[in-house]
Amino acid sequence: xxxxxxxxxxVAFPRGKTDEIEALRGVSLxxxxxxxxxxxxESGAGKSMLAFAILNLIAEPGRVSHGEVRFEGENxxxxxxxxxxxxxxxxxxxxxxxPMVTLNPVLTIGQQMIETLKAHRRISRREAHRLxxxxxxxxxxxxxxSRMDAYPHELSGGLRQRVVIAIALxxxxxxxxxxEPTTALDVTIQxxxxxxxxxxxxxxxxxxxxxxxxxxxxAEVTQKLMIMYAGKCVEAGDTQTIIGNPKHPYTSxxxxxxxxxxxxxxxxxxxxxxxxxxxxxxNGCPYHPRCPRATEECRAFMPDMKQGVACYHPLLxxxxxx
Amino acid sequence: xxxxxxxxxxxxxxxxxVAAGGVLLILVLMAVFAPLLAPQNPYDLMQLDIMxxxxxxxxxxxxxxxxxxxxxxxxxxxxSTIMYGTGISLIIGIGAVVVQGILxxxxxxxxxxxxxxxxxxxxxxxxxxxxxSTLMIAIIVLALFQAAFDANIYxxxxxxxxxxxxxxxxxxxFARTVRSSVLGERKKEYVDAARVIGLxxxxxxxxxxxxxxxxxxxxxxxxxxxEAIMTEAALSFLGLGMPVDRPSLGSLIRSxxxxxxxxxxxxxxxxxxxxxALVLALNLLGDWLxxxxxxxxxxxxx
Numbered sequence: 349x350x351x352x353x354x355x356x357x358x359v360a361f362p363r364g365k366t367d368e369i370e371a372l373r374g375v376s377l378x379x380x381x382x383x384x385x386x387x388x389x390e391s392g393a394g395k396s397m398l399a400f401a402i403l404n405l406i407a408e409p410g411r412v413s414h415g416e417v418r419f420e421g422e423n424x425x426x427x428x429x430x431x432x433x434x435x436x437x438x439x440x441x442x443x444x445x446x447p448m449v450t451l452n453p454v455l456t457i458g459q460q461m462i463e464t465l466k467a468h469r470r471i472s473r474r475e476a477h478r479l480x481x482x483x484x485x486x487x488x489x490x491x492x493x494s495r496m497d498a499y500p501h502e503l504s505g506g507l508r509q510r511v512v513i514a515i516a517l518x519x520x521x522x523x524x525x526x527x528e529p530t531t532a533l534d535v536t537i538q539x540x541x542x543x544x545x546x547x548x549x550x551x552x553x554x555x556x557x558x559x560x561x562x563x564x565x566x567a568e569v570t571q572k573l574m575i576m577y578a579g580k581c582v583e584a585g586d587t588q589t590i591i592g593n594p595k596h597p598y599t600s601x602x603x604x605x606x607x608x609x610x611x612x613x614x615x616x617x618x619x620x621x622x623x624x625x626x627x628x629x630x631n632g633c634p635y636h637p638r639c640p641r642a643t644e645e646c647r648a649f650m651p652d653m654k655q656g657v658a659c660y661h662p663l664l665x666x667x668x669x670x
Numbered sequence: 671x672x673x674x675x676x677x678x679x680x681x682x683x684x685x686x687x688v689a690a691g692g693v694l695l696i697l698v699l700m701a702v703f704a705p706l707l708a709p710q711n712p713y714d715l716m717q718l719d720i721m722x723x724x725x726x727x728x729x730x731x732x733x734x735x736x737x738x739x740x741x742x743x744x745x746x747x748x749x750s751t752i753m754y755g756t757g758i759s760l761i762i763g764i765g766a767v768v769v770q771g772i773l774x775x776x777x778x779x780x781x782x783x784x785x786x787x788x789x790x791x792x793x794x795x796x797x798x799x800x801x802x803s804t805l806m807i808a809i810i811v812l813a814l815f816q817a818a819f820d821a822n823i824y825x826x827x828x829x830x831x832x833x834x835x836x837x838x839x840x841x842x843x844f845a846r847t848v849r850s851s852v853l854g855e856r857k858k859e860y861v862d863a864a865r866v867i868g869l870x871x872x873x874x875x876x877x878x879x880x881x882x883x884x885x886x887x888x889x890x891x892x893x894x895x896x897e898a899i900m901t902e903a904a905l906s907f908l909g910l911g912m913p914v915d916r917p918s919l920g921s922l923i924r925s926x927x928x929x930x931x932x933x934x935x936x937x938x939x940x941x942x943x944x945x946x947a948l949v950l951a952l953n954l955l956g957d958w959l960x961x962x963x964x965x966x967x968x969x970x971x972x
Contacts, residue, residue: 400862403866405862405865405866408785408786429870430870433868433869433870434868435868436865436866436867436868437866437867437868437869438868441866441867442863442866444859444862444863444866445859446859449858449859449860450859450860450862450863451860451863452860452863452864452878452881452882453860453882454881454882455877455878455881463867463869463873463877464867464868464869467867467868467869467873468868512863515867
């Protein structure tokens with residue numbers, strides 16, 4: 349049994365009185381203890397939706413309409429509010445995109461850390477304070493002791509994200525979900541923060557779900573990879589295999605769009621068109637309007653996942669490109 | 671962010687704020703230390719002498735040096751009654767705002783955070799409450815209360831009744847303000863983060879959202895104190911507020927009102943001036959706070 353098993357997870361939002369729209373349309377994944385998974389896709393592909401669905405925190409009026417999220421064999425979607433709260437921030441924690449807005453502006457770093465600890469552990473304030481400082485030191489925050497009394501606005505973006513990571517690590521979770529943890533940071537800080545997350549996950553044997561749209565980062569950090577498009581998983585498997593030999597035309601397109609792959613002086617590759625909104629999905633494969641390999645079959649039917657790819661006409665060899 | 675030091679600097683650089691703050695400080699100190707400062711205890715019947723009644727202020731020539739601002743019909747010094755009365759007015763004003771604040775902030779927070787039918791229900795309740803005038807409700811309840819109990823019981827409980835009634839009647843102002851701030855705050859990511867940490871809704875609401883909505887609450891609290899004092903004064907003036915032997919500024923104005931046309935203007939005039947000064951100072955401070963705490967009106971120097 350894998351640590352985290354997600355089966356056919358669907359999230360729906362109501363449209364009008366009776367109708368519903370699916371924002372997440374059947375995602376399945378497996379994650380072993382200490383394993384690192386990258387989830388890649390365009391904005392609006394449902395990556396963050398997946399993260400919130402795992403913690404059963406889909407905002408009203410949305411709801412998980414189908415599927416299971418089994419964490420150590422327990423379906424998180426069946427738990428009571430109290431039971432799921434003992435898992436959130438305790439055994440599964442989350443790192444958000446923008447550290448400028450994920451820390452409460454009117455509470456000190458220390459208050460926010462101690463509160464998190466006290467929500468999950470029966471420990472004294474003094475002990476909580478000591479543990480918090482320890483974690484701040486772990487994420488390499490200089491003069492950690494004095495930062496406990498600082499307000500978020502007194503710290504730089506990079507330091508703030510380190511604090512967010514320290515909060516995520518506070519309760520020694522088994523799984524961390526990082527939702528684009530470096531997107532809002534300076535490029536110079538990005539690599540530092542990513543290296544820190546990788547190091548901490550390795551040292552503490554923490555599993556990681558890294559949500560990003562940066563395939564370069566995924567290649568460095570993760571062992572498994574899942575490509576999402578319009579609320580569905582279109583390709584999944586071993587990170588190195590997928591990056592070396594993408595099967596889905598969308599994955600191949602994403603890889604070609606990386607600036608590193610372009611030859612000097614030539615125009616950068618770009619996938620034509622844009623992702624359809626979930627309110628106006630085409631019939632068949634959602635990618636077909638942008639896909640050079642699309643046929644009648646693609647326009648009529650949605651392909652199932654077969655051998656890690658949901659495509660009727662997958663690319664077969666590494667040399668083949670779209 | 672604005673901290674205490676810049677707030678103090680801004681305060682000192684605004685002459686209107688300093689003047690309003692000064693007036694308020696003097697009035698509050700005067701009220702708090704009334705038992706020490708007042709030349710006479712107007713509650714102590716032994717100190718009152720009917721022969722001293724209706725003396726004019728000292729400077730008119732006919733006055734008594736013991737009574738700087740003259741005396742009322744029962745021989746109480748107007749200055750002393752103003753000192754005690756300001757205290758009672760302030761207690762009612764602040765007490766009513768505490769009641770308003772507790773009710774309004776709680777209901778506004780719940781309405782804004784929970785949303786859905788709870789929000790609709792609470793806000794319609796607020797609409798109904800707002801459409802009934804505070805004075806009207808207060809008049810009905812106090813008149814019933816006065817009719818149902820005898821004068822002694824009424825006198826003992828009038829202050830609590832006034833605080834409760836003015837407090838309950840005005841909660842929608844706090845509730846609406848807090849609700850609209852909460853609607854803005856709850857979409858922010860730190861709220862998601864707090865929920866992801868595993869905090870129960872109660873802690874997310876009170877510990878994380880509430881502290882971020884307190885700025886406007888602070889501003890309306892100041893102005894609502896002034897409003898509550900005015901409401902109480904109006905009720906007392908109508909004879910439904912504080913009894914004559916425990917006078918607030920409003921009942922002092924009323925007690926002298928019958929004598930204005932026979933020349934004893936001082937009984938009404940001085941309490942009225944103090945009431946105006948108090949309410950004006952509170953309103954000016956409220957306006958100043960609103961401007962200072964509004965980032966759109968912030969000046970470059972901080």
